[in-house]
Amino acid sequence: MYFNLRSAYAIYRREMSRAFRTAFQSILSPVLTTSLYFVVFGTVIGSRMEPVGGVSYGAFIIPGLLMLTLLGETTSNASFGIYMPRFTGTIYELLSAPVGVAETLVGFVGAAATKGLILAAIILSTATFFVDYHIAHPLLAAFYIMLVAASFALFGFILGIWADSFEKLGIIPMLILTPLTFLGGTFYSIRELPAPWDAVALANPIAFLVSGLRYSFYGVSDVPIAVSLGLTVAFLTICVTVIAIIFRTGWRLRE
Amino acid sequence: MSEPILSIRGLSKTYRGGVRALDSVDLDIRAGEIFALLGPNGAGKTTLIGAVCGLVRPTGGTITAFGQDLSKDWRRARARIGLVPQELATDMFETVWRAVSYSQGLFGKPSDPARLEAILKSLSLWDKKDVQIRVLSGGMKRRVLIAKALAHEPELLFLDEPTAGVDVELRKGMWEQIAALKERGVTIILTTHYIEEAEEMADRVGIIQGGRILMVDEKRAMMERLGTTEAVIDLAGPLAEVPPALAAFGVELTEGGTRMIYRGGNGEGKGRAEVAQLAQALTRAGIGYTSLDIHDSSLEDIFVSLLGHKSEAA
Numbered sequence: 001m002y003f004n005l006r007s008a009y010a011i012y013r014r015e016m017s018r019a020f021r022t023a024f025q026s027i028l029s030p031v032l033t034t035s036l037y038f039v040v041f042g043t044v045i046g047s048r049m050e051p052v053g054g055v056s057y058g059a060f061i062i063p064g065l066l067m068l069t070l071l072g073e074t075t076s077n078a079s080f081g082i083y084m085p086r087f088t089g090t091i092y093e094l095l096s097a098p099v100g101v102a103e104t105l106v107g108f109v110g111a112a113a114t115k116g117l118i119l120a121a122i123i124l125s126t127a128t129f130f131v132d133y134h135i136a137h138p139l140l141a142a143f144y145i146m147l148v149a150a151s152f153a154l155f156g157f158i159l160g161i162w163a164d165s166f167e168k169l170g171i172i173p174m175l176i177l178t179p180l181t182f183l184g185g186t187f188y189s190i191r192e193l194p195a196p197w198d199a200v201a202l203a204n205p206i207a208f209l210v211s212g213l214r215y216s217f218y219g220v221s222d223v224p225i226a227v228s229l230g231l232t233v234a235f236l237t238i239c240v241t242v243i244a245i246i247f248r249t250g251w252r253l254r255e
Numbered sequence: 256m257s258e259p260i261l262s263i264r265g266l267s268k269t270y271r272g273g274v275r276a277l278d279s280v281d282l283d284i285r286a287g288e289i290f291a292l293l294g295p296n297g298a299g300k301t302t303l304i305g306a307v308c309g310l311v312r313p314t315g316g317t318i319t320a321f322g323q324d325l326s327k328d329w330r331r332a333r334a335r336i337g338l339v340p341q342e343l344a345t346d347m348f349e350t351v352w353r354a355v356s357y358s359q360g361l362f363g364k365p366s367d368p369a370r371l372e373a374i375l376k377s378l379s380l381w382d383k384k385d386v387q388i389r390v391l392s393g394g395m396k397r398r399v400l401i402a403k404a405l406a407h408e409p410e411l412l413f414l415d416e417p418t419a420g421v422d423v424e425l426r427k428g429m430w431e432q433i434a435a436l437k438e439r440g441v442t443i444i445l446t447t448h449y450i451e452e453a454e455e456m457a458d459r460v461g462i463i464q465g466g467r468i469l470m471v472d473e474k475r476a477m478m479e480r481l482g483t484t485e486a487v488i489d490l491a492g493p494l495a496e497v498p499p500a501l502a503a504f505g506v507e508l509t510e511g512g513t514r515m516i517y518r519g520g521n522g523e524g525k526g527r528a529e530v531a532q533l534a535q536a537l538t539r540a541g542i543g544y545t546s547l548d549i550h551d552s553s554l555e556d557i558f559v560s561l562l563g564h565k566s567e568a569a
Contacts, residue, residue, distance in 0.1 A: 002330060010360025014353075021348065089344030093403070096308040096338045097361045098330040255270065255311045 011107020064186025484526020
């Protein structure tokens, strides 16, 4: 398969420059919001809470809060990245260029995932000011964060092609991803929920993501790490397949 | 004739909802020419360009560019094609330099600042290179789009209404720039509402209506074939009928015999020569006249007449 590295890099660089052009919205705002969670739930309320699974409450909520930001920001960044050219008409240039699905994904999704990773690094660094924590499996954590960032950037890309209004663009991150992340064990362990709510909570796919990341941090999880990894890889594969079909059919891209 | 740089055969496009925008279009574009595609709104001009450039999925037909089937070998062909769209569509918050750099990279070209500098200078945009596009005037924004389209050095350039909304002075400047592109060997296909634009620049003209190509010809040949000259002669005194000595000119009398009308020629000088002969014949016949007004039909007259005839036929 032919891959035009220069084209992919041009898209990637432009998307990254767009993020830095709107640094307050793209980077500072989510970092500030997450820091406030650390202050309120980690330091103020967390100091009065019992440890969960042997982990202090302040440290326990870090993977969940990280996941909350990662899912929301990578999805929004990727969806906005492809939606805006469609909205303004500048998509003509992308469609008329010698660029296929691979270059487009590396450019748009790679940039959105990179922004997610930068945010994750800043949030983890910021967390050290408020909470004392230690990552048990740093390589696994890094890999898992990258996997989730890439998967949800792909998901956001699909969202940006599907949406035909700014309202639709915001619906999924705000009305589905955020509530599911809150209910997916960000602030509590699903195993501590009374029956049948512990089983009901596992119907929430985000719970597997939070659990997987928490395992990489502290070695404790609500579901086996292999299940979390498997589901994330399956989600990524589904997103790539959907995008390949979109490009083949031209759905919402070519008239 | 050498191998066409672009060959379109039986190209059709029916949009969802049933609108047939292109109906079995056949068209060949020669290397190095300026081809003007003329047609009223909704004729299919932009759809035709979109189909070649990958913005529109044709429902039938084939497009061959540079000898390669676009449906198969689209990457190599598209790298050699540039497009300036009708709408002023660009990231308004980018600087001019970043916008053209992006276009160069997007089309797979290595970074070449010297090339971009030359393009921006040729389009009088060099002093605006670090300015955000949103603060530029409409004419400058359009030139930015041209600069973006030229950044990867296309051999075939589509200009969709390049001077729409541009003032007369700037329009003439753009004509010069388009002529300069042709000098550099770029093949140009332009759509325009300004017939004088096609008349000024085009080597060949195609007329499209209702998704069908009505006519394609050399501009000169089209004007010669369809062009006419009209002369209005106000006579010093009324005539009861056309004198036998003037009958060969096919003139007619109006305004109670005080005005003589000549219609003929071919738009390429023959009509004017006949009017001169007519004036001499009037003098020889002792018929005085007070004024003589000659009007050659323009490409616009031909265009309007052609579309009018087709509409009547439909």
